[in-house]
Amino acid sequence: MRFEHTKVQQPMRLTTRTIQLIIAGLILAGLLAAAPAVLAQDGGGNVPPDGVTDDEVNAIAKQLYCPVCDNIPLDVCGTAACADWRDEIRAMLVEGRSEEEIKTYFVERYGRRVLATPQREGIDLLVWILPPLGVLVGAVVLILTIRRMAPGALGVTDEPAAPLAYDGLDPEYVARLEREVKEFST
Numbered sequence: 001m002r003f004e005h006t007k008v009q010q011p012m013r014l015t016t017r018t019i020q021l022i023i024a025g026l027i028l029a030g031l032l033a034a035a036p037a038v039l040a041q042d043g044g045g046n047v048p049p050d051g052v053t054d055d056e057v058n059a060i061a062k063q064l065y066c067p068v069c070d071n072i073p074l075d076v077c078g079t080a081a082c083a084d085w086r087d088e089i090r091a092m093l094v095e096g097r098s099e100e101e102i103k104t105y106f107v108e109r110y111g112r113r114v115l116a117t118p119q120r121e122g123i124d125l126l127v128w129i130l131p132p133l134g135v136l137v138g139a140v141v142l143i144l145t146i147r148r149m150a151p152g153a154l155g156v157t158d159e160p161a162a163p164l165a166y167d168g169l170d171p172e173y174v175a176r177l178e179r180e181v182k183e184f185s186t
Contacts, residue, residue, distance in 0.1 A: 052093045060089050060099055063117065067110040074114075 061075035066082050074082055085106075092102050106114050118124035166174045 052090050056093060057086055057090050060093075060102055061086050063099075063103065064106055064114050065116055067106075067114050073116060 058075040062073050064074040064085075066072045066074050066077040066079065066085075068079060068081050069077055072082075074085055089102055092105070097105075103115065112118070112124065118127045120128055
């Protein structure tokens, strides 16, 4: 029987240089994968020809609710009417109107319900006053109720309790009971 000598393959050893090349390749692949997303961004530095950015329009639009939809801010509403109103805000900004003038225009045209934040005047002032006032009144009522329900709970006193009456009970049993209570409480 003849034995042939077979060569056992040694596992591949990674040298420092090989590891550095692998890491560099992974970093390059990650940068190339992220490049389309980075290039798709508008950069934020591009100002439209009219000089008014979408951020300026949306800063005002988020303070207004869509007059057609229920409880949807104008800046996120997807209806065509809201897109027209945002364009209207843009046109007013190009004309040089202030934020307050634009909001007043929308209130005059659609009513106070378009404002995201109620005005601090007239009947709308109650929206600002009543909630904190309600919390304050509720706290006072809660404190008074707790004091009435447990009069001694807020102030602990060391006054001895009134003596108990054991009429009709065996005196030996009462004495034993009092001894056990004293032992248990000490």
